[in-house]
Amino acid sequence: MRYVSTRGGMTPCSFTDILIGGLAPDGGLTVPERYPQVDSATLETWRELDYAALAFQVLQPFMSDIPESDLRPLIARTYTADVFGSTDIAGLNKLEDGLYLLGLSNGPTLAFKDMAMQLLGGLFEYVLARQGRDLNILGATSGDTGSSAEFAMLGKSHVQVFMLSPEQGMSAFQRAQMFGLDEPNIHNIAIRGVFDDCQDIVKAVSADGAFKRACRIGTVNSINWARVAAQIVYYFKAYFAATRQVGEAVSFSVPSGNFGNICAGHIARQMGLPIRHLVVATNENDVLHEFFRSGDYRPRPSIEVHRTSSPSMDISKASNFERFVYDLVGQDAARVRALFGQVESAGSFSLAGTAAFDAIQRFGFVSGSSHHENRLQTIRDAYQRFGRIVDPHTADGLQVAQTYREPGVPMICLETALPVKFEDTIVEALGIPPPRPERYRGIEGRPQKVTVMDADVEQIKHFIRARVTAFATEN
Numbered sequence: 001m002r003y004v005s006t007r008g009g010m011t012p013c014s015f016t017d018i019l020i021g022g023l024a025p026d027g028g029l030t031v032p033e034r035y036p037q038v039d040s041a042t043l044e045t046w047r048e049l050d051y052a053a054l055a056f057q058v059l060q061p062f063m064s065d066i067p068e069s070d071l072r073p074l075i076a077r078t079y080t081a082d083v084f085g086s087t088d089i090a091g092l093n094k095l096e097d098g099l100y101l102l103g104l105s106n107g108p109t110l111a112f113k114d115m116a117m118q119l120l121g122g123l124f125e126y127v128l129a130r131q132g133r134d135l136n137i138l139g140a141t142s143g144d145t146g147s148s149a150e151f152a153m154l155g156k157s158h159v160q161v162f163m164l165s166p167e168q169g170m171s172a173f174q175r176a177q178m179f180g181l182d183e184p185n186i187h188n189i190a191i192r193g194v195f196d197d198c199q200d201i202v203k204a205v206s207a208d209g210a211f212k213r214a215c216r217i218g219t220v221n222s223i224n225w226a227r228v229a230a231q232i233v234y235y236f237k238a239y240f241a242a243t244r245q246v247g248e249a250v251s252f253s254v255p256s257g258n259f260g261n262i263c264a265g266h267i268a269r270q271m272g273l274p275i276r277h278l279v280v281a282t283n284e285n286d287v288l289h290e291f292f293r294s295g296d297y298r299p300r301p302s303i304e305v306h307r308t309s310s311p312s313m314d315i316s317k318a319s320n321f322e323r324f325v326y327d328l329v330g331q332d333a334a335r336v337r338a339l340f341g342q343v344e345s346a347g348s349f350s351l352a353g354t355a356a357f358d359a360i361q362r363f364g365f366v367s368g369s370s371h372h373e374n375r376l377q378t379i380r381d382a383y384q385r386f387g388r389i390v391d392p393h394t395a396d397g398l399q400v401a402q403t404y405r406e407p408g409v410p411m412i413c414l415e416t417a418l419p420v421k422f423e424d425t426i427v428e429a430l431g432i433p434p435p436r437p438e439r440y441r442g443i444e445g446r447p448q449k450v451t452v453m454d455a456d457v458e459q460i461k462h463f464i465r466a467r468v469t470a471f472a473t474e475n
């Protein structure tokens with residue numbers, strides 16, 4: 001399988017060539033030249049596979065330059081009951097007839113990002129060892145991504161993580177999760193500032209080409225293709241759990257921010273999985289809902305982003321959306337380049353009244369948005385009707401899903417985090433705190449390891465350089 005850019009300006013590359021890079025050199029996103037096709041007979045043979053075996057079948061065509069004898073054990077080491085809490089890895093829970101919750105949040109950081117990030121950790125280590133080099137991941141986080149990345153890179157050779165977070169910006173639980181790690185290759189830096197300051201520092205450091213090369217700086221953000229690919233697997237897993245035979249259709253509802261999760265659902269559908277609807281659920285930040293309704297794509301400036309009680313979806317510009325637009329316009333890279341050029345010059349584009357807009361329906365996409373009061377009400381309803389506490393993001397998905405339920409078509413809502421990560425909102429909705437998994441009891445009281453620093457790019461570079469040098473010497 002070779003990879004190209006959505007904007008057409010990249011020589012086709014192999015999977016391991018694009019694994020560690022970010023954007024394609026022309027500013028586009030990397031996509032496979034074509035999607036592998038799975039026929040019904042093959043699908044039926046996958047029904048009984050366990051998660052790791054299924055993941056190998058789904059992912060192998062995308063990662064064809066990794067030999068089977070390496071890829072199979074790497075995947076098997078990733079998706080274990082030990083790491084994900086059950087042999088199912090992603091279990092399907094029935095709420096009532098026709099309505100299901102897909103449990104994707106039982107990994108180390110209790111959010112669905114672990115499903116992909118854990119595999120990414122293994123893949124990075126493998127590829128870096130083969131290339132005989134180190135990588136220093138620099139990131140900014142306001143919560144889920146940073147801890148998921150750190151837990152994925154724990155104890156991995158050839159990789160260090162430098163994660164910036166706003167000193168006051170995370171919940172006590174999230175701080176305890178990240179700063180509770182005491183590992184030589186993980187460096188938490190709390191910045192005296194807000195999340196935007198952290199992100200600005202990452203941008204400034206990455207813009208210094210000489211420093212970036214000398215310190216071998218990389219990222220693990222949501223445009224990483226391997227993360228999207230790893231997420232395709234659980235759409236297949238859920239399909240088999242909700243149906244009896246191939247040919248039956250299911251729908252998925254996906255709480256969406258950067259559009260990575262639902263993009264994986266779209267790819268599963270393009271590969272031949274019988275998916276009827278892909279429901280894009282947004283919160284008050286409803287750029288995507290607006291697009292799917294009207295064809296107008298108008299990302300907001302970051303100052304207009306609402307801070308909501310489903311914070312992992314507070315996003316102004318969905319970074320994976322371009323991968324979907326590429327398919328909508330029939331993989332016409334010149335058109336993608338023109339459309340996103342228009343976003344840069346004029347702030348928006350519109351597909352209203354074009355064949356590309358009609359393709360939205362062909363691709364099964366529908367959408368809706370939710371707001372704080374809906375979210376609280378959905379959390380209360382789910383608790384009263386199903387005895388189940390859902391996190392605020394999952395609640396957005398559950399609420400929008402209601403509009404699109406159809407008789408005979410199971411609606412599968414993706415559970416993107418466990419409620420314990422967002423205790424305040426649960427208490428606001430229910431008056432009681434959510435249950436806490438045993439291994440997280442009292443984590444706020446455990447020792448924490450973090451360096452507090454000013455939002456000063458030179459000081460941060462100095463901090464990184466010293467640790468990069470020491471790490472290289474030890475290895």
Ligand SMILES: *Cc1c(COP(=O)(O)O)cnc(C)c1O
Binds near residue numbers: 262
């Ligand atoms: C990241 C995240 C999302 C959004 O997923 P995208 O792939 O960015 O669309 C939704 N819910 C939770 C809890 C998340 O952490």
